[in-house]
Amino acid sequence: MTTTSPRGREAQPSAIAAPRQTRSQQGLVRMLQAGRELIEASGNLDDLSINDIVERADTSIGAFYRRFDNKDSFFEVVQDAAMQEGLAHIRETVERDPAWRSNDAGTLADAVITFYVLTFRRNRGLYHASLLRASQRKASWDAVKSTNHEVLAMIVPRLVSALAQSRGIKADGEATQALEFEVRATLQMILGMLVNSVLNDPGPLSLSSRQLRSWLQIRVRRCLGLPDG
Template identity: 30%
Template sequence: MSAAPVTERGRRTRDRLLEAARAVFEERGFLETRVSDIAERANVAIGTFYTYFDSKDAIFVALVDAFIAALYEQSHVGEVAGPDPRQRIRTSNARFVEAFRRHGNLYGVIVQAASFNDEVRRRRLASRSVFIERATRGLRQLQAQGVADPTLDADVTAALLCGMVENFVERSHDLGLPFDDEAAVDAMTEIWARAIGLAP
């Protein structure tokens, strides 16, 4: 990928290309999108595109990285949820669902591209590992505090629970299932809390 722009004008042009690329990828999918489509949507010359990105794959990988960073950041609860573990789980689930709703169309293209693009597949798997590692750390802290079942394998349990949430939001988005987000988050939270042995 080309070096990041150093001028404000260059950064604006690069951002415009990314916005255009996302719109075109979401409309047409990865395979049907061409560099010329992105340049036309961004209202720039094709040569300008190649000033900032080496290829269609390169700009898509940049979008994937931005998507992963946004999803991780937007689902992180920090101190906003307070110390109650059940509330922290609920807040994290709610934020993940909300973030996925904003980015779900792009996620569908990422899944498509990951089926044949090794770099996209690698990034998708790495992003899953980051979410699972965060959940694992949280579960181990709760076990150390004596509020979660100490007999659970934290790595396996976190992977299973993260998979539940990811699979639900992905399938409900792809299939257009008419679930109420609040009800879904309540159910996810209850399943998660019971699975790790939190007191009612």
């Protein structure tokens, strides 16, 4: 993605001029890829220089500034591209993965945790950099939150429906609202743990731990009154 319309931020003029030549377009793609890799590796935008980006992308400082006002605007484009890729991935997964078409609440709950754990592992450095920028009163974490709202819109109704079936509840009115609160509160707790793991890694709940996914799956099942599986 090569426009700056980051989620959770007010619309701004594009930080990237439309490339006029294929060569210029290729340079832009290389810069975005280089930035994504460097941010993921460092987890801190302050540790990253524009020289690092252009050297890795085999381009120039001039090419960078023809596209971006500064490093912050570059980060926002890289972040927004990652969020768009994540949404495309979950949409494809929901459509193709049999677990997401299941109406078994335990199977769906496990699939949700698998998705979130893999997403946090894939974006560990980007999320860390976003959280650090948010602590400086920059709205970088808003983009992640906005993207997650879209993910929850896909996840929650499926899990509520499956949970209602497992409990023999007719999911309408107050019953639906109660189940939705239960699901959303459980997922908020899990997401809080994953965010904490990003900021405090390594720890007992390290993102790289083999036990992380199964440990979270068991907790979610228990919170939702499902068997451990």
